Each structure stands twice: as structure tokens, then as C-alpha cells.
Amino acid sequence: MNRRSFVHHSAILTGLSLLPGQKALLKSLFPDEGNMTILRDNVGIYTERGGTIGWMIEGDSVVVVDTQFPDQARNLISQIKQRGGKSVDLLINTHHHGDHSGGNIAFQGMADRIVAHTNSKKNQEVSAKSRGNEESQLYPTELYDTEWSDQIGSETITLRYFGAAHTDGDSLIHFENANIVHMGDLLFNRRFPFIDKSAGASIRNWIDVLQQAQRTFDKDTLYIFGHSGAGYPVTGNKDDLQAMQNYLRSLLKYVKKQMKKGLSVEEITKITDQIPGAPEWTGRGVGRSISAAFEELSEQ
Ligand SMILES: [Zn+2]
Incomplete structure (x- = not known):
């Protein structure tokens, strides 16, 4: 839900006016500034x-x-x-x-x-x-x-x-x-x-x-x-x-292992969602980690 629809829903719930607590909640959920x-x-x-x-x-x-x-x-x-x-x-x-x-x-x-x-x-x-x-x-x-x-x-x-x-x-x-x-x-x-x-x-x-x-x-x-x-x-x-x-x-350990199998950066990236041994690391950009590790390990 974006800010506008949140305001809209909240306004309906409260008879078109926000209670102070809701204003605070709104600000914490969708701050205009940091x-x-x-x-x-x-x-x-x-x-x-x-x-x-x-x-x-x-x-x-x-x-x-x-x-x-x-x-x-x-x-x-x-x-x-x-x-x-x-x-x-x-x-x-x-x-x-x-x-x-x-x-x-x-x-x-x-x-x-x-x-x-x-x-x-x-x-x-x-x-x-x-x-x-x-x-x-x-x-x-x-x-x-x-x-x-x-x-x-x-x-x-x-x-x-x-x-x-x-x-x-x-x-x-x-x-x-x-x-x-x-x-x-x-x-x-x-x-x-x-x-x-x-x-x-x-x-x-x-x-x-x-x-x-x-x-x-x-x-x-x-x-x-x-x-x-x-x-x-x-x-x-x-x-x-x-x-x-x-x-x-x-x-480093994971990419080294894949390189030994002869896989390219693209191939490693394609089969990887997370790094074994550190599964709590997520988000976009596993490929950036893999390409950097590949480059570093290739320099040896
Ligand atoms: Zn930086």
C-alpha cells in the first residue's frame, strides 16, 4: 500500500480524520524525510x-x-x-x-x-x-x-x-x-x-x-x-x-569450487541464489559478488 492509499483507508476508518496515533504511525511507515x-x-x-x-x-x-x-x-x-x-x-x-x-x-x-x-x-x-x-x-x-x-x-x-x-x-x-x-x-x-x-x-x-x-x-x-x-x-x-x-x-570458497568445474561467471551466476555457508545474505546482486570473486581468483 502506498502513502496515498494508506491515508485514504485510514481516513475512511476514522471518519475522514486521522487520530494522532495514526498520524504517528503514518509518519513512521511513510516518512517524508529520514x-x-x-x-x-x-x-x-x-x-x-x-x-x-x-x-x-x-x-x-x-x-x-x-x-x-x-x-x-x-x-x-x-x-x-x-x-x-x-x-x-x-x-x-x-x-x-x-x-x-x-x-x-x-x-x-x-x-x-x-x-x-x-x-x-x-x-x-x-x-x-x-x-x-x-x-x-x-x-x-x-x-x-x-x-x-x-x-x-x-x-x-x-x-x-x-x-x-x-x-x-x-x-x-x-x-x-x-x-x-x-x-x-x-x-x-x-x-x-x-x-x-x-x-x-x-x-x-x-x-x-x-x-x-x-x-x-x-x-x-x-x-x-x-x-x-x-x-x-x-x-x-x-x-x-x-x-x-x-x-x-x-x-571465495564457493566460486573457486565452481571455477574448478570449468563454469564461467555467467554460468555460476545463473545457478546461484545464495552462497552456501552464508544463506542469510540475500537481495539483488549475487552476480556482483560472483563476478568480483571470479576476477580476484583469476588473478592468482
Ligand atoms: Zn559503497
Whole structure:
């Protein structure tokens, strides 16, 4: 049922006017905009369309991680202003993909500092040039290679790079006091991931990056995920990191086995709905996983 027919049905049920409870239900089912949700301390998430956005608002201090697309970023900015935020002290991109950095442009004049990994900016430039949409990009102003840290308000924010994984420029962003880590697209929670070989992705190294994350953070760390499958949350704990590692290991093992039988990428994709050993990963795009694994295993 879409929003309009839901309103129509509800209006009939209530004699053409919505009760407050129904209005709240309607808003939760069909939000015009996304919702800012607190996770812990002053740190939360914003979800609308695209990769999950992380944010921190502490008095006048505002930090935003990723920006979805321009319309979604504008909705978030208006909600930040409603909460008293006037400008963004620090904008961070977990990586360059358009559903994470496309909304940067909406922060023009609102955020002077944009931080990302060196390769994230490089990939953003290459991608924008090939798509011919350079004028709608707002690029990072500060780059780093292995680790970057700064204090905003009373919170210490540390970016780490553990090597190529989903792309060759994925940052893990740690809000140290709140003990929340934004994983960007290093974690697709029970949903077939995009593995961007054209931007230097490595499945084998991705498994190791998830191991390094578990070594670096602790059992109380709360993680934010770029995307999730239907019915799964965009936040979680180290068990979800292990499950993602298991998906990637299972993917390599499965594709290797099919390649030994002499099957092509197309043939493997055609016979595959799920990856044996990781059946909870679903959605569209199993073929993207298979082609990336095929390419990586062919390089040996
Ligand atoms: Zn991505």
C-alpha cells in the first residue's frame, strides 16, 4: 500500500480524520524525510535513501559521516538546524560512492572541513570525470593514509585505514567516547555487497580488514553499517563483523569450487541464489559478488 492509499483507508476508518496515533504511525511507515535516531551519547544515525549517515551533535559541535544524495542531505541539514546546529565542524566520507558522497554538495557553505582517505578522493575524482558530473561534487579538503584523529567538542574522532576492501579507500570512523564505529560499506548486513573491483576492491583483504577491526575495537563497540538486508538493522556488534567475514570466505570458497568445474561467471551466476555457508545474505546482486570473486581468483 502506498502513502496515498494508506491515508485514504485510514481516513475512511476514522471518519475522514486521522487520530494522532495514526498520524504517528503514518509518519513512521511513510516518512517524508529520514529520521535522526540517537544510538549512544550524542551520536546517532540518519537513514533515508543511500548509505547510512552517522552524526554527532554536542552543543554547537556537529559532525556528519557520509551524505547520501543532495535531497537527503538537505533534509538532514534542516533537521540538524532544528536541533540547534548552525554549521558542521567536520564532514567525513567513509568512501567515494555516490550514495555516500553525492550529498556533499548540499554542505557547501555549511562545512569547511571534509575528511576522507587519499584514495577516496582519487576515486571520487575519477568517477565524477567519467560520469561528467564534476560540478556537482564537493571534494574532501583533508586527506590521510593510515590514521587521522581530531577532537570535536568533547569527542575524539579517529579515522583508520586497514587496506583495500569494498574499495581501496574505506575508512572506519571511531567516535571514541561513545565507542561507536561507522563501518561505511565495509559491512553490508545480510545483504549482497557491492565489491568495487574498478576502485581497487579486494575480497581477501576485506576479510582481514574485518579482523583488524575486531582487534582494534572492543566488545562494547557499537557499529554502524552502510546497508542492510530487509528486516536487518543498520547497526550491530562484532558478531555481525564475523558474519560478514564468513560471507566473504564462503563466497571465495564457493566460486573457486565452481571455477574448478570449468563454469564461467555467467554460468555460476545463473545457478546461484545464495552462497552456501552464508544463506542469510540475500537481495539483488549475487552476480556482483560472483563476478568480483571470479576476477580476484583469476588473478592468482
Ligand atoms: Zn559503497
